[in-house]
Amino acid sequence: MDVNAIVDFILNPFVNLSYWFSEDILLAFMPAEWFWLVGLIMNFAVFVVIFAYMMVNTLYMTLAERKVIGRMQDRYGPNRVGPFGLFHPFTDMIKMLIKEDIVPAGADYWVHLLAAVLVVFPGLMAMAVIPFGKGMQGMDLDIGVLYILALSGLTTISLLMSGWGSRNKYAMLSGFRTAAQMIAYEVPLVLAAIPAIMLSGSMALNVVVEDQAWGTHHPVWWFFSFVMRLAAFVVFFISGVATAKRSPFDIPEADSEIVAGFFIEYSGLKFGMFFLSEYFGLMAISTLATVLFLGGWQGPFVDTIPVLSVFYFFLKVYALFFIFMWFRGTLPRLRIDQLMAFSWKRLLPLALALIFLTGVGMVVLQGLGWA
Amino acid sequence: MNAAQMFDQLEAHFGDAILETAEEKLPVVRVEAARLPDVAAYLKDSPGLDFDLFVSVTAVDYEDRFEVVYLLRSLKEGHTLVLKVQPDREDPVVPSLVSLWEGARLQEREVYDFFGICFADHPNLKRLFLWAEFPGYPLRKDFQYTASIPYSEPPGQEQAYNL
Amino acid sequence: MLKTEQFILNVGPQHPSTHGVFRMIVTLDGETIVDVDLVLGYLHRGVEKLAEGRTYLQSIPLTDRLDYICSMSNNLAYCTAVEELTGFEVPERAEYIRVIMAELTRVVNHIVCIGFYLNDLGAYFTPVLYCLREREKILDLFEAASGSRMTCNYVRFGGVAQDLPEGWLDQAREVVAAFPAFVDELEELLSTNEIFVARGRDVGVLPPDVAVNSGVTGPNLRASGVAYDVRKAHPYSIYDRFDFDVPVLHGGDCYDRYMIRILEIRQSLRILEQALTDIPGGEVQSKVPRKLRPPEGDVYHAIEGPKGEFGWYLVSDGSANPYRWHVRSATFVNLTVLPYLCRSHTIPDLIAILGSLDNVMGEVDR
Numbered sequence: 023m024d025v026n027a028i029v030d031f032i033l034n035p036f037v038n039l040s041y042w043f044s045e046d047i048l049l050a051f052m053p054a055e056w057f058w059l060v061g062l063i064m065n066f067a068v069f070v071v072i073f074a075y076m077m078v079n080t081l082y083m084t085l086a087e088r089k090v091i092g093r094m095q096d097r098y099g100p101n102r103v104g105p106f107g108l109f110h111p112f113t114d115m116i117k118m119l120i121k122e123d124i125v126p127a128g129a130d131y132w133v134h135l136l137a138a139v140l141v142v143f144p145g146l147m148a149m150a151v152i153p154f155g156k157g158m159q160g161m162d163l164d165i166g167v168l169y170i171l172a173l174s175g176l177t178t179i180s181l182l183m184s185g186w187g188s189r190n191k192y193a194m195l196s197g198f199r200t201a202a203q204m205i206a207y208e209v210p211l212v213l214a215a216i217p218a219i220m221l222s223g224s225m226a227l228n229v230v231v232e233d234q235a236w237g238t239h240h241p242v243w244w245f246f247s248f249v250m251r252l253a254a255f256v257v258f259f260i261s262g263v264a265t266a267k268r269s270p271f272d273i274p275e276a277d278s279e280i281v282a283g284f285f286i287e288y289s290g291l292k293f294g295m296f297f298l299s300e301y302f303g304l305m306a307i308s309t310l311a312t313v314l315f316l317g318g319w320q321g322p323f324v325d326t327i328p329v330l331s332v333f334y335f336f337l338k339v340y341a342l343f344f345i346f347m348w349f350r351g352t353l354p355r356l357r358i359d360q361l362m363a364f365s366w367k368r369l370l371p372l373a374l375a376l377i378f379l380t381g382v383g384m385v386v387l388q389g390l391g392w393a
Numbered sequence: 394m395n396a397a398q399m400f401d402q403l404e405a406h407f408g409d410a411i412l413e414t415a416e417e418k419l420p421v422v423r424v425e426a427a428r429l430p431d432v433a434a435y436l437k438d439s440p441g442l443d444f445d446l447f448v449s450v451t452a453v454d455y456e457d458r459f460e461v462v463y464l465l466r467s468l469k470e471g472h473t474l475v476l477k478v479q480p481d482r483e484d485p486v487v488p489s490l491v492s493l494w495e496g497a498r499l500q501e502r503e504v505y506d507f508f509g510i511c512f513a514d515h516p517n518l519k520r521l522f523l524w525a526e527f528p529g530y531p532l533r534k535d536f537q538y539t540a541s542i543p544y545s546e547p548p549g550q551e552q553a554y555n556l
Numbered sequence: 557m558l559k560t561e562q563f564i565l566n567v568g569p570q571h572p573s574t575h576g577v578f579r580m581i582v583t584l585d586g587e588t589i590v591d592v593d594l595v596l597g598y599l600h601r602g603v604e605k606l607a608e609g610r611t612y613l614q615s616i617p618l619t620d621r622l623d624y625i626c627s628m629s630n631n632l633a634y635c636t637a638v639e640e641l642t643g644f645e646v647p648e649r650a651e652y653i654r655v656i657m658a659e660l661t662r663v664v665n666h667i668v669c670i671g672f673y674l675n676d677l678g679a680y681f682t683p684v685l686y687c688l689r690e691r692e693k694i695l696d697l698f699e700a701a702s703g704s705r706m707t708c709n710y711v712r713f714g715g716v717a718q719d720l721p722e723g724w725l726d727q728a729r730e731v732v733a734a735f736p737a738f739v740d741e742l743e744e745l746l747s748t749n750e751i752f753v754a755r756g757r758d759v760g761v762l763p764p765d766v767a768v769n770s771g772v773t774g775p776n777l778r779a780s781g782v783a784y785d786v787r788k789a790h791p792y793s794i795y796d797r798f799d800f801d802v803p804v805l806h807g808g809d810c811y812d813r814y815m816i817r818i819l820e821i822r823q824s825l826r827i828l829e830q831a832l833t834d835i836p837g838g839e840v841q842s843k844v845p846r847k848l849r850p851p852e853g854d855v856y857h858a859i860e861g862p863k864g865e866f867g868w869y870l871v872s873d874g875s876a877n878p879y880r881w882h883v884r885s886a887t888f889v890n891l892t893v894l895p896y897l898c899r900s901h902t903i904p905d906l907i908a909i910l911g912s913l914d915n916v917m918g919e920v921d922r
Contacts, residue, residue: 091680091682094682095681095682095685095686096685096686096689097685191563191565191566192565195565195587195903198587269678269680270678270751272678273904350680351680351682352679352682353679353749353751354674354677354678354679354749354751354752354755355677355678355679355751355755355904356751356754356755357754357755357902357904357905358587358902358904359902360754360755417853417854417855418640418855418856419855419856445768445769446768446771446773446784447769447770447771448771448856448858448865448867448884449771449867449869449882449884449889451869451880451882451884453854453871453879453880454880462854462869464856464869464884468768468782468784468789471789471790473790473856475856494769494770494771495766495769495770495771495892495893495896496769496770496771496772496889496892498892499594499888499889499891499892500771500888500889503888507604521596521597522596522597522600522921523597523600524597531602531605532604532605536605
């Protein structure tokens with residue numbers, strides 16, 4: 023075997039695997055009039071890979087959260103089931119699957135059920151356009167950013183449905199609070215994404231990532247873009263914590279007040295769906311923040327060793343995850359009116375100011391020829 | 394102000410509404426139930442007495458009579474007073490002191506709950522710890538223990554139970 | 557035209573933040589509270605009737621279970637009330653031991669209150685676990701002295717049940733010496749945290765005249781500006797020998813009720829240092845008759861418990877059983893003011909106010 027070929031394969035395994043699968047297997051054995059099927063199968067294969075990754079990621083993120091928060095609280099997290107508790111998520115999953123499914127008497131059955139079904143999709147669908155590495159993207163949409171931000175609105179509907187359909191005053195209270203919080207924090211979220219789009223000139227996520235490489239622009243423009251992106255990252259991240267309903271903005275599921283909020287009447291697999299949706303949402307926010315502001319899969323030596331791009335990407339995403347867990351372990355919760363005031367009075371003007379500054383800076387730098 | 398001065402001032406103001414005074418470890422004054430609000434208001438408001446902290450109200454069941462015991466303290470002057478009232482055993486009614494001291498609100502309900510002593514003009518005289526249909530008044534000396542006491546939902550509260 | 561309706565929410569007996577089984581029927585207009593109706597009695601065990609069937613000595617374990625976090629303090633209150641009735645003297649060493657135990661209990665109670673108050677605010681157990689970690693050191697001391705961590709049953713009429721084991725005083729001195737560092741760490745993490753301050757400032761403001769009128773005592777009263785502490789106003793035991801201040805704050809909101817507990821912990825540590833240095837030798841219980849028949853009469857005696865003025869009204873008819881055994885429990889009277897504090901606040905504020913009032917249902921329901 024050719025050593026160079028093996029090395030080339032290993033340096034970029036995922037992309038090469040997909041080529042090998044589509045060309046050497048499917049195209050070779052597919053009859054001519056069914057070549058369109060190859061595309062379909064490849065899309066399905068990408069979906070399976072992303073879905074499997076998201077499931078395993080969620081399982082192990084639950085374990086990681088419990089261990090990280092445990093360490094912050096001066097104790098071990100779960101460490102009995104398997105070495106370091108590594109088999110714990112599987113027992114959690116089994117427990118969730120075998121629990122009895124209780125629907126409260128008088129609850130609106132279909133609304134209650136469909137809420138649980140609907141809540142999982144937006145987070146999962148957002149993963150389709152994220153570039154996980156160099157050349158690794160489920161679907162290269164021109165309007166990638168817009169697509170993801172539009173999806174985050176879908177979760178609100180399913181939360182309102184669950185709050186209403188549970189026939190429980192606590193769930194209803196939580197549903198109202200969620201709707202208010204989501205609407206309040208989507209605005210700074212979207213507005214904070216705009217400087218990144220302006221600086222890259224495109225909403226396609228691959229273009230945004232590639233634009234953040236060192237050599238593509240004049241160094242002054244690079245530094246300007248770095249500073250603007252960092253400022254916008256702070257606003258985006260805070261709004262993202264609120265959109266993901268995590269501490270300190272976890273009013274919707276404030277368990278010491280309204281006892282689990284909107285998923286108070288769910289048990290078993292439906293509860294599992296809500297749980298999954300929380301981590302899918304976190305993943306969506308973390309990956310979007312990484313792609314837009316932190317350089318995505320960029321890093322040293324990415325051109326020569328493309329597989330490193332995957333490594334850098336996940337390093338950044340998991341660093342953001344750690345910050346989410348850190349917030350949860352340390353900060354108390356804001357009250358709903360304080361939360362709304364913070365969004366409308368602080369984050370929104372800040373985001374608008376950032377857009378303005380980015381625009382002015384871009385025009386000035388382009389005029390000076392330092393683009 | 395020591396006990397003797399307190400008794401002198403009270404007797405000077407109220408005359409024979411003050412049935413009995415004694416000084417054991419704390420000064421004790423016994424009044425008639427009907428004059429209780431006046432005496433209490435005087436104790437609270439008159440300078441020099443200033444009993445502003447309502448410590449507690451409780452009751453004792455001596456077999457031939459009840460005795461409702463009020464404990465009052467003055468933060469400014471630093472003295473304490475025990476005020477006693479003896480309603481009759483058959484139909485005990487004592488005027489409520491909620492209008493003077495808010496602290497009497499829950500405690501008078503407790504006394505009603507355990508002894509059956511009614512406090513006239515109490516804004517919300519319901520049983521506090523026990524449920525409304527509980528048979529009898531437990532802290533009375535003639536309370537009969539039974540093997541099991543039935544529990545039933547109080548009427549009119551369904552909407553609070555119906556989440 | 558829009559018509560709005562008030563609805564009733566049950567902050568039910570099973571709730572993570574009610575500090576025991578306690579039910580509030582809250583009438584809400586949107587998210588604003590209009591009225592709070594308290595339903596008590598879920599933990600009612602009838603101790604006052606139980607005590608009438610037992611001797612005075614047999615009722616001491618009943619007192620442990622009233623406010624189960626501060627059992628040493630409850631024991632002390634009851635025993636001092638009986639000693640007031642009977643006139644027993646207490647030897648010096650026993651007085652010092654009682655003061656040490658009472659002040660350790662005060663420290664335990666205040667850090668548990670702070671930890672769980674933060675839990676109610678949503679800090680997801682981290683402060684609770686830090687506070688409980690420190691509490692364990694003090695509970696080890698209690699266990700070494702009395703045999704039990706929580707329901708200690710240690711104080712007796714005329715003294716304490718048994719002498720301290722060897723090495724207890726040294727261990728206690730170590731714990732007391734290390735504690736201020738922990739309080740500093742707690743203050744550094746909490747007192748200036750923006751979210752914590754925003755949740756506590758101007759929430760549930762208790763004016764001093766309302767507080768006194770409602771019979772509120774203890775740290776809740778002192779946070780509203782009234783300097784009333786039974787240890788100074790009506791001294792008992794040997795508190796007049798110790799040099800300590802009574803902290804007073806003037807805001808009356810939840811943040812002040814938190815802050816005053818921190819200040820009181822520091823004052824208690826001062827008393828503990830003095831007591832642990834000055835404790836003499838000697839016997840720990842004076843001669844008390846086996847069958848205690850106090851003289852006829854009634855007495856009221858209160859101490860400054862960690863939650864407020866905690867006292868007993870005892871009526872004796874000369875026999876071995878008490879004729880009337882009434883507990884003046886601090887938290888029960890403090891709860892009178894809860895509906896007043898919660899009006900026109902929201903549900904998160906209700907939970908915060910309840911947490912800052914520091915209630916333990918064992919003491920409320922008895």
